[in-house]
Amino acid sequence: MVKAVVGANWGDEGKGKITDMLAKDADIIIRYQGGANAGHTIVNSYGKFALHTLPSGVFYDHTTSIIGNGVALNIPSLFQEIQSIVEKGVPAPKILVSDRAQIVMPYHILFDQYEEERLGKNSFGSTRSGIAPFYSDKYAKIGFQVSELFDEAQLQEKLERVVAQKNVILEHLYHKPVLKVQELMKTLREYREMVAPYVADVSAFLDNAIKEEKTILLEGQLGTLKDPDHGIYPMVTSSSTLAAYGAIGAGIPPYEIKQIITVCKAYSSAVGAGAFVSEIFGQEADELRRRGGDGGEYGATTGRPRRMGWFDCVASKYGCRMQGTTDVAFTVLDVLGYLEEIPVCVGYDIDGEVTTEFPVTHLLEKAKPVFEVLPGWKGDIRGIKKYEELPENCRRYIEFIEERIGYPITMISNGPGREDIIYR
Ligand code: GDP
Numbered sequence: 376m377v378k379a380v381v382g383a384n385w386g387d388e389g390k391g392k393i394t395d396m397l398a399k400d401a402d403i404i405i406r407y408q409g410g411a412n413a414g415h416t417i418v419n420s421y422g423k424f425a426l427h428t429l430p431s432g433v434f435y436d437h438t439t440s441i442i443g444n445g446v447a448l449n450i451p452s453l454f455q456e457i458q459s460i461v462e463k464g465v466p467a468p469k470i471l472v473s474d475r476a477q478i479v480m481p482y483h484i485l486f487d488q489y490e491e492e493r494l495g496k497n498s499f500g501s502t503r504s505g506i507a508p509f510y511s512d513k514y515a516k517i518g519f520q521v522s523e524l525f526d527e528a529q530l531q532e533k534l535e536r537v538v539a540q541k542n543v544i545l546e547h548l549y550h551k552p553v554l555k556v557q558e559l560m561k562t563l564r565e566y567r568e569m570v571a572p573y574v575a576d577v578s579a580f581l582d583n584a585i586k587e588e589k590t591i592l593l594e595g596q597l598g599t600l601k602d603p604d605h606g607i608y609p610m611v612t613s614s615s616t617l618a619a620y621g622a623i624g625a626g627i628p629p630y631e632i633k634q635i636i637t638v639c640k641a642y643s644s645a646v647g648a649g650a651f652v653s654e655i656f657g658q659e660a661d662e663l664r665r666r667g668g669d670g671g672e673y674g675a676t677t678g679r680p681r682r683m684g685w686f687d688c689v690a691s692k693y694g695c696r697m698q699g700t701t702d703v704a705f706t707v708l709d710v711l712g713y714l715e716e717i718p719v720c721v722g723y724d725i726d727g728e729v730t731t732e733f734p735v736t737h738l739l740e741k742a743k744p745v746f747e748v749l750p751g752w753k754g755d756i757r758g759i760k761k762y763e764e765l766p767e768n769c770r771r772y773i774e775f776i777e778e779r780i781g782y783p784i785t786m787i788s789n790g791p792g793r794e795d796i797i798y799r
Contacts, residue, residue: 377591377627378634379618380704382598383694385645386616387672387681388638389706389788391415394431394594396793397636402589403439403581404432407624408614409596410447410479412504418669418791421465428453430594433460433468440468441577444475445614445624447509448521450566472570473577473626474522481562482541482554483508489549499610500647502677510613512537521574524567527560534559578626585631593621593632599694600645607736610649618698637700637782639691641708641772643684644672650739653684653720653746660684667710669791685746687720688779693733695782703780705773706788709795714751717772720744721779731779749775757790762799 380397382388395417398404411427418424419434428449432438442448453472461467483505490508491498501507512518517537523530534556542553584591599605601612614620618637622629642663645651655663660683664672672681695703711717722729723742734742752766759765765773765787777784787797 376588376633377585377593377621377631378636379593379595379621379632379698380636380638381595381618381698382616383637383639383691383698383700383703384598384643384687385600385651386413386597387644387646387668388598388640389668389704390595390638391417391426391431392706392788392791392793393636393638393704393786394592395419395434396796397592398432398435398438399793400590401432401438401592403441403584403591404430405441405443405581405591405593405621405625406430406446406596407443407593407621408445408616409612410504410506410509411449411452412447412502412506412612413596414674416669416791419793421460422463424460424463427456429456429460429468429470430592432592432594433470434465436466436468438469440470441580441625442470442472442476442573443577443625444473444477445620446473446476447479447506447614448472448476449479449504450570454569470573471575471577471580472521472573474520474574475577475626476521477509477513477518478521478524478566479505479509480512480519481559483512485551486541486544489545489551493549498648502674507613519563521570524563524570530563531556531560534563581625581627585627591627593618593625595621599697600690602697605697607649607739609736610647634701635699636702636704636786637695637698638704638706639695639780639784640706641686641711642667643687643690644681645684646674646677646679646681650736650742651682651684652690652723652739652742653687653744654682655684662713663710666713668707685718685720685744686776687744688776689720689723689731689733691776692731692780695780700782702785703777703782704786704788705776705784708769708773708787709755709757709789711772712752712755715753716748717751718746718748719776719779721747757795759789760797762787762797765797
C-alpha cells in the first residue's frame with residue numbers, strides 16, 4: 376500500500392514529524408521531488424535533526440530510504456547528512472538513490488546566487504541551493520543523471536557542450552569567472568565515489584515491493600501553494616509538490632497511491648516572497664513566530680524567520696483539494712494555547728466581492744482577508760491522547776476548520792514528538 380504525506384500550504388506544516396511517525400509501520404520511505412532547499416525538523420530519542428535530502432524514515436532500522444528520480448540530488452549534501460546522523464548514534468540507514476535522479480551541479484548553486492543578485496529587489500527569495508537552475512537544465516535536457524557519472528568519456532563530452540553554453544552567460548550576463556571542464560570532472564569523480572554504494576534501479580525495486588504488499592510512504596516537500604502549476608506562480612518552487620507527482624518522481628503507477636495524508640498547520644507560515652493573504656505583522660506576528668513550531672518558526676535550512684499568519688481556510692481548502700486528500704493531519708495546534716481569541720481567515724475580499732475559492736496570482740495580490748474570530752482555549756493541550764479530552768473551544772476550532780476546508784481531520788498533532796498525536 377502506498378501512502379503520500381504532503382503539505383496543504385506553503386511548506387513547514389510538520390510533514391517530517393508525520394512521516395517519521397508513520398514510518399514506524401512502513402517498509403519504504405521515498406523523497407520524490409525537491410532538493411536540499413527545504414528541510415524537515417525531526418525530534419526523536421537520538422536528538423533533534425534537520426533533514427534536507429534524506430527521507431524522514433532514516434531513524435528506523437527496519438526501513439529503506441529512497442531518493443527518487445524526481446529529486447534534485449545534491450550529492451555532497453546527502454553524504455554529509457548520512458555522516459551527521461551516523462555520528463549521533465543512529466544505525467547506518469539503508470539508502471537507495473535512483474540511477475535516474477539528476478545531480479545538482481556546483482554551477483547550479485552559483486547560477487541561483489548570481490541570478491538572485493542580478494534581480495536585486497525583484498528576487499524570488501530563493502534559498503540559493505541551485506534548485507531553479509537545476510530543474511531548468513533538466514527540462515532543457517542538459518541535466519546529468521546519476522547513471523551518467525559511470526561513463527567518463529561520455530560525461531566529459533557532454534560537459535564540454537554544456538559548459539560552453541554556461542560560460543557565455545557567466546561571462547556576459549553575470550561577469551563572473553568561467554567554468555573549467557577538468558575541474559568539474561574532478562568534482563564529478565568525487566560525487567561518483569560518494570554516491571556509488573547507493574545507486575539502484577528504484578522503480579524496479581518498488582515494483583517488487585508493491586507486489587510483496589510492502590507499506591510505502593511518499594514524502595512531499597513544501598506544499599500545494601508552492602506547486603509550479605497550481606501554486607502562487609511565479610513565487611513557487613521548481614518541481615511539483617503534489618501527491619500526484621509522487622507517481623512520477625518515484626516511478627510507480629498513479630493508481631497505487633491509496634491514501635493521501637495532507638498536513639495542514641493550525642496557523643500559517645511562509646518563507647520567500649509572494650502573496651500571503653492572512654499574514655500578520657508586528658508584535659502579534661513576533662509572538663506567534665517565537666512560540667511556533669518547536670523552538671520558533673525559523674527555516675530549517677536557512678534559519679531565516681518565517682512570515683506568520685492566521686489559519687487560512689481558502690488556501691487550505693484549495694491546498695487539500697489539489698492534493699486529492701483522503702486524510703488531514705492538523706498540526707502544531709498546541710502552539711495556539713496562549714491566545715484569548717483566534718482569528719481565522721474564512722474568505723478573500725477581491726474588489727469588494729468575497730470568495731472562498733483560491734484565485735490565480737494576479738487576483739490573489741488584491742485579496743484582503745475576511746476574518747472570523749473564534750474563542751481560544753487558554754491552556755496546554757500537550758500530552759492529551761483522546762479527542763474528547765481536548766478543551767471544548769479547541770474542538771470547536773478543529774471542527775470549524777474541518778467544515779470550512781471540507782476534508783476529514785483524522786489526526787491532530789499536539790506536540791513535536793512522535794507520540795504527540797490524537798487519532799480521531
Ligand atoms: P516540514 O518541512 O513540513 O516537515 O515542517 P518543519 O520541520 O519545517 O516544521 C515543523 C516544525 O514544527 C518542526 O520544528 C517540528 O518539530 C515542529 N512540530 C511538528 N508538529 C508539531 C506539533 O504538533 N506541535 C509543535 N509544537 N511542534 C510541532
